[in-house]
Amino acid sequence: MRVVLVGQPNVGKTLLLINFAAYLGCNEIVKDAHPPDRLSLERSRRECVSYVAHKHVVPLRASLNPGKSTETSLVLVDTPGIMEGVPGEARQRRAMASSLEELFYAQMILLVIDGGLSTVSPLDDALMGLATRIAPTLIVLNKADVRRFQPSAHRDHFAASPVLAISALTRRGFRDLKQRLYALWEAQS
Ligand SMILES: Nc1nc2c(ncn2[C@@H]2O[C@H](COP(=O)(O)OP(=O)(O)O)[C@@H](O)[C@H]2O)c(=O)[nH]1
Ligand SMILES: [Mg+2]
Structure with a gap:
């Protein structure tokens, strides 16, 4: 999946x-x-995680049970990201196009949002509308470790969908994310 x-x-x-x-x-x-x-995990953290938007322009993948068929293996696919408007640089436009293309092949979608933002951005709202037409979608409110983290606006706005508070940095919420992911996977297979 x-x-x-x-x-x-x-x-x-x-x-x-x-x-x-x-x-x-x-x-x-x-x-x-x-x-x-x-x-390696260490090298990918060093080279691919960045504050510079679209520094990393090719998708990353992590496969669990590699070598098994797609029904029995879980593949996590990262995307460079989607921005408001049309980016000026060709490389950024390609990065956006590849992000959208990956989305269309998804069997499950994690819409990742910076949980430090107190309002819902129109772009995230539009992405949610698109994602739910393609595959089951979980909203992941990330950066739950920062002081400005406030999930209420997103929880209220996306009341019909699961909204998980997590921290990619401290791994808070990973157990819940895993349980929900595996439950959706079982429901699909
Ligand atoms: N405090 C905090 N920082 C994070 C967290 N997740 C990512 N970051 C930081 O946010 C920045 C962007 O992260 P990255 O994974 O490259 O974001 P991407 O562009 O969405 O792939 C980096 O400096 C990360 O270290 C988190 O859960 N908590
Ligand atoms: Mg990235």
Whole structure:
């Protein structure tokens, strides 16, 4: 099953992919370059997590049970991120296009949002509308470790959907995320 992480740049998608994959027992991240590059968790944290939006422009993957069929393996797919408007740089436009393309092949979607934002952004609202038409979607409010974290606006706005408070940095909420992911996976198979 392909679980695709989408959201705006800098919300913590890449750190979540790496640390959650590690939590699930995966010890290698694949960078979907040509040819694909296999990175240790440490190297992928060092090279791919960044405050610079779209620094990392190729998708990353983490596969649990690699070698098994797609029905019995879980593949977490990171995306570079989606921004408001059309970015000026060609490389950023390609990054946005690849993020949208990955979304269309998702069997489950994690919409990652910076939980420090006190209002719901129109872009996240639009992404949620799109995601739920494609696959079951969980909203992941990340950065629950920061003092400005406030989940209420998102919880109220997305009342019909599960909204999980997590921290990709401290791994808070990973057990809940795993349980919900596996429950959805079982429901699909
Ligand atoms: N405090 C805190 N910082 C985080 C968390 N997740 C990501 N970050 C930081 O946010 C920045 C962007 O993270 P990144 O994973 O590259 O975001 P992406 O652009 O959505 O992939 C980096 O500096 C991360 O260290 C979190 O849960 N808590
Ligand atoms: Mg990233």
